[in-house]
Amino acid sequence: MRQKPLAFLGYGVRIPGGYDDFAGVDVKDRVAVIARTLPDLDAFAHLPRGERSLLARLKRLEAAKAAAVLVLEDGPVRPLLREEGPVKLDIPVLSVSAEALGTACGDLRARLMAIKDTGRPASQDFIYAPWTTLTLKLKLRREEAQVPNVVAVIPGRDPKLRKEFIVLGAHMDHLGLGERHSMGGAEGRGQVHPGADDNASGTALVVELARELKKARPRRSILLMHFGGEEEGLLGSNHWVQHPTHPLESVKFMLNFDMVGRLDPAAPKLMMGGLGAPKAALEAARKLAPEGFAISVDVGAAVGGSDHMSFSQAKIPTFFFFTGIHGEYHRPTDTADRINFAGLAKLAAYGRTLALDLANADTLPAFDPETAKVAMKGDGGPMRIAFGTLPDYADNPKGFRINGVSKGSTAETIGLQAGDIITGFGGRPVKSIYDFMDALGAHKPGDKALIQWLRGDQTMQAEATLKGRS
Missing domain, CATH: 2.30.42.10 (PDZ domain)
Known part of the structure; x- marks a missing residue:
């Protein structure tokens, strides 16, 4: 348990030669108080987008040796999560309301209003006011859990080629109650996120392909995979690549299906990526599409960060299938009633055609390092x-x-x-x-x-x- 003095630093913004919440305040070993939401100020007009994020401002305070940070909310307190991934800092950060702080920093709303009115900082160091200290008692607990991968095999019929594998994969996890990565805002967190498109659609499609390909008896063997932990960083696919159930060199191609349930019935268009696949292989795959089925081919990683990336990094060529981002992405409204089931069946038929084309070919396209470059x-x-x-x-x-x-x-x-x-x-x-x-x-x-x-x-x-x- 430690007591630390408070310091109000406006929005935690520092622009060289311009607006500076840090001017005149030594934040070292203080508990910094900053507002979460940046106002629309001329003073902030040239602030780079990367410097506007809460995480960037928290990092700046960490670099200035702040003891902790209180993030002042303009509404109810909420989790301090960055939608792209977990916040990683070495100092405590807490979400608080102005009411919770009371008068410890004076009238905070008045200070913030002064910044908005004048466009100038209104920071204040309270080091000399002994009553403006904060007592922090933190108990941190790291929780670990195991998540499964589900793997099945359809043995090939060719005595030689059956030792080679085509992987058909989809991740089977989603966001649960949306405590991490939800796009539904404060209202969405705590609600069930069904993940009908992301990625029950891909999971169901792989099950359907398993049923169809078992009857077709392809020459090469088929590995069917449902991955866990994709939303937390491709954990399941990365683990399988590092600890494969079959020799990695025997895996010759990987097809990944992620968010494939929202095909537009008026203009059916499938986005297809080819990370590590030669351009000629992508073009050949497009020619196998059924009539009236438009395919947008994107060489490299521009389409989707999903489990195919783990295989591409292992020098295995991949195809990735995706019907597009929509307003229900990572929200509680990604429900089954929004799925285009007829379109999903059509995509499954196309997936079957592609899988059999690869599994029955005399030779397969080799890994292409040029198309495997990740466009970060x-x-x-x-x-x-x-x-x-x-x-x-x-x-x-x-x-x-x-x-x-x-x-x-x-x-x-x-x-x-x-x-x-x-x-x-x-x-x-x-x-x-x-x-x-x-x-x-x-x-x-x-x-x-x-x-x-x-x-x-x-x-x-x-x-x-x-x-x-x-």
Whole structure:
């Protein structure tokens, strides 16, 4: 239990040469109080989008050595979650209301109104007021759980080719009660998120393919997989690739179905990605589509971050199928009555055609490293830097773990290897893939950046000259 003085820092914004909530306030070893929601101020007009997020402002306070942060809500208190993933900080952060703080920081609403009226900071350090201390008592508990993968096999009929496998996969998890990653806002959290499209649709489609392909008796064997933990970072597929039930070199192709239940009946259009698949293979797959079935082909990773990425990182070519984002995505309203079942059946028939085409072919397309390049994006848009890491999407308490590096990349040049955990990039701490993406987005081609990482118990670092994307 510790007592710490309070300091009000407006919105926790610092713009070099401009608006600065930190001016005149030493936040070190104080409990900082900031408002969550940024107002529409001219002073904030040039604040980069990546610096507007609550997480970016919390990181700034952590870097300034704040003891803790109280996030002042403009409504009910709510979980401090970033929709893209878990917040990873080394200081306590609590959501509070103005009523809960009482008069410890004076009239907070008046201070915030003054900022809105004048466009100038109204920060205040309360170090000399002994009654404005906060007593914190925190008890942290890390909970771990096991989630299953479900794997089934349809043996091939060809004496030689039956030793090779085509994987048909879909993730079977969703968001539960929406406590993490819900797009439904405060009202959505605590409600059941059915996940009819994401991804009961893909799960059901793989079951239907299992029924059909068993009757068809293909030459190659079929591995049918339902993955757990996709929403938490491709955990199930990544685990299977690292601990396969069949030799990984025997897996020749992977088809992944994620959110395939919302085909537009008026204009049926399927989005299809080919991570690690040659462009010719994608074009051949498009020609197998039934009449009146439009397919939007997207080479590489531009379509979807899903379980096919784990296989592509293992140098297995993949196809990914997706009928598009909609207003019910990651919300309690993603329900079965919104599924286009006729469209799902049509997609299953197309999936059967593709699976049999691959399973019965004399030879299969080889992995193409050019289409396997992941087009990562940061808060500011598409990345300008090509660094060459293959990400491990699972949460890691030490930093951003990588599954490998691309040949000839900057990451390979400085000596990074599979299993390394990146902890720093260009002076920024890296605690997650989101930190890593933000750090990449802050640089331009030609910049030099110090990269720090862990390899087992060893701490390593190297300076890298960053390259642009070709």
